[in-house]
Amino acid sequence: xxxxxxxxxxxxxxxxxxxxxxxxxxxxxxxxxxxxxxxxxxxxxxxxxxxxxxxxxxxxxxxxxxxxxxxxxxxxxxxxxxxxxxxxxxxxxxxxxxxxxxxxxxxxxxxxxxxxxxxxxxxxxxxxxxxxxxxxxxxxxxxxxxxxxxxxxxxxxxxxxxxxxxxxxxxxxxxxxxxxxxxxxxxxxxxxxxxxxxxxxxxxxxxxxxxxxxxxxxxxxxxxxxxxxxxxxxxxxxxxxxxxx
Amino acid sequence: xxxxxxxxxxxxxxxxxxxxxxxxxxxxxxxxxxxxxxxxxxxxxxxxxxxxxxxxxxxxxxxxxxxxxxxxxxxxxxxxxxxxxxxxxxxxxxxxxxxxxxxxxxxxxxxxxxxxxxxxxxxxxxxxxxxxxxxxxxxxxxxxxxxxxxxxxxxxxxxxxxxxxxxxxxxxxxxxxxxxxxxxxxxxxxxxxxxxxxxxxxxxxxxxxxxxxxxxxxxxxxxxxxxx
Ligand SMILES: Nc1ncnc2c1ncn2[C@@H]1O[C@H](COP(=O)(O)OP(=O)(O)O)[C@@H](O)[C@H]1O
Ligand SMILES: [Mg+2]
Numbered sequence: 001x002x003x004x005x006x007x008x009x010x011x012x013x014x015x016x017x018x019x020x021x022x023x024x025x026x027x028x029x030x031x032x033x034x035x036x037x038x039x040x041x042x043x044x045x046x047x048x049x050x051x052x053x054x055x056x057x058x059x060x061x062x063x064x065x066x067x068x069x070x071x072x073x074x075x076x077x078x079x080x081x082x083x084x085x086x087x088x089x090x091x092x093x094x095x096x097x098x099x100x101x102x103x104x105x106x107x108x109x110x111x112x113x114x115x116x117x118x119x120x121x122x123x124x125x126x127x128x129x130x131x132x133x134x135x136x137x138x139x140x141x142x143x144x145x146x147x148x149x150x151x152x153x154x155x156x157x158x159x160x161x162x163x164x165x166x167x168x169x170x171x172x173x174x175x176x177x178x179x180x181x182x183x184x185x186x187x188x189x190x191x192x193x194x195x196x197x198x199x200x201x202x203x204x205x206x207x208x209x210x211x212x213x214x215x216x217x218x219x220x221x222x223x224x225x226x227x228x229x230x231x232x233x234x235x236x237x238x239x240x241x242x243x244x245x
Numbered sequence: 246x247x248x249x250x251x252x253x254x255x256x257x258x259x260x261x262x263x264x265x266x267x268x269x270x271x272x273x274x275x276x277x278x279x280x281x282x283x284x285x286x287x288x289x290x291x292x293x294x295x296x297x298x299x300x301x302x303x304x305x306x307x308x309x310x311x312x313x314x315x316x317x318x319x320x321x322x323x324x325x326x327x328x329x330x331x332x333x334x335x336x337x338x339x340x341x342x343x344x345x346x347x348x349x350x351x352x353x354x355x356x357x358x359x360x361x362x363x364x365x366x367x368x369x370x371x372x373x374x375x376x377x378x379x380x381x382x383x384x385x386x387x388x389x390x391x392x393x394x395x396x397x398x399x400x401x402x403x404x405x406x407x408x409x410x411x412x413x414x415x416x417x418x419x420x421x422x423x424x425x426x427x428x429x430x431x432x433x434x435x436x437x438x439x440x441x442x443x444x445x446x447x448x449x450x451x452x453x454x455x456x457x458x459x460x461x462x463x464x465x466x467x468x469x470x471x472x473x
Contacts (some may be wrong), residue, residue, distance in 0.1 A: 050469055059378065059465045072259055079383065083262035086465065087380020098375040098468055102280035115380035117263045159379070171469060 004071065006166060006199050007033040007056055012065035014051050014222075025051040027222040028065070033201060035166065038193045038212060041203040043219035049203035050171055052219070056201065057092060057169045058085050070166070087115050091160025091198075093170035097152040099144040105131060105155045106140040112162040130158040134188060150181035157188055161198070168192075170202040183208055262382055270385060274392040285397050288361040292401035293408065295354035296445045299347050300409025301416075303437040306343075308417045311430040320424050327420055351448060358452030362394055366460040373460055374468030387461040391453050398449020402442040410438065 054060035113123035174182030
């Protein structure tokens with residue numbers, strides 16, 4: 001293996017038990033993601049995207065199978081190492097933005113830096129730089145309630161980049177945004193991916209994501225249906241959306 | 246074997262998350278209280294009432310005791326006409342009834358605090374989950390809620406103490422006028438005030454222990470939950 005994968009899953013299974021009924025949300029997912037990739041996980045609602053994310057992001061434990069991040073088995077980590085992983089190695093972006101409502105945009109961005117032990121001065125400078133980078137240099141002291149959805153998601157992108165993570169996990173980042181705003185967020189993610197080499201893994205059922213992705217993983221009923229590379233995607237997108245392209 | 250070597254080499258890349266100084270938690274919980282001030286006021290009102298009740302009883306007890314011990318015959322007469330027990334036995338009986346009432350009001354207050362903090366934790370599931378995704382340790386989340394409750398408790402207790410003292414002072418003034426000032430048990434009342442604030446604050450911390458544990462145990466996946 002020449003290139004080391006940054007994320008690797010081995011026969012990943014997740015079964016949710018609700019009383020007597022069982023839902024198999026993931027049924028044996030094998031996935032390898034290279035560092036620096038922009039990967040989209042496509043699938044209809046309920047196909048298991050969020051579940052896969054939670055496993056890859058160290059937020060939930062699989063029923064069976066393994067997740068390796070940088071070849072480290074996530075199941076082997078203790079609570080302090082998991083917190084470190086979530087803080088430093090992975091940046092999360094949510095469909096619902098999830099900014100802390102009592103904090104300003106800047107405080108939201110600097111919070112992960114605080115958790116990482118950075119001094120307040122250093123964190124403030126870096127936070128301002130990140131917010132400027134995402135186009136909100138003039139909004140740093142605004143509260144989330146004073147920002148539009150698209151602006152809130154930009155703050156969330158800046159926050160995800162706070163500790164220079166190796167991976168950004170974005171679960172339906174455009175799910176609560178209109179078409180244009182969603183497109184802008186996707187392009188922002190793509191730019192960050194190119195600038196800093198951060199691996200982007202994005203779950204979506206938004207076709208806009210296709211054009212920026214290096215690879216697209218199609219998932220259905222908890223299984224990988226197929227994986228397409230960028231070259232193949234452009235052809236199929238061309239045919240699907242022949243009219244409006 | 247091969248697998249083990251790979252793991253050991255890369256395992257070193259993952260470090261342990263540091264424990265933040267308490268000052269950071271203080272800062273964040275104060276900000277959170279400031280932003281949700283209206284909400285806090287409701288929670289605090291229960292504590293204010295309970296502590297005001299406690300303090301007013303303590304204050305009037307202290308004042309009457311001081312008057313009784315004054316040895317002033319005019320005051321003794323005044324006490325008798327007001328129907329205030331002077332025999333040791335009567336005083337003892339009245340005291341135990343008061344203790345019972347005070348304990349009951351503090352208990353109700355404690356339950357109220359637990360209830361309010363549980364609601365705050367349930368309401369903020371997404372925030373707690375998000376903080377955990379950003380690298381917050383369980384202990385940090387617990388500290389946030391304990392601090393929030395203790396600040397609320399301390400503020401409310403101070404307010405309750407002042408209110409209880411003033412009410413009791415006014416009531417005593419109406420009954421005994423200048424005698425209250427002449428024989429004012431300053432040191433005693435100051436001690437009681439300190440004790441009342443302490444009781445209110447400790448009660449707020451104890452009442453928040455269970456909610457804080459609940460918050461600390463919340464899973465980071467809660468951040469992903471979408472209300473439908
Ligand atoms: N916490 C849970 N408890 C029970 N079932 C769940 C839970 N989370 C997800 N599921 C089920 O698992 C399946 C996959 O869900 P999810 O991963 O959220 O899909 P997606 O993100 O692609 O919409 C769905 O059938 C869903 O109902
Ligand atoms: Mg989902």
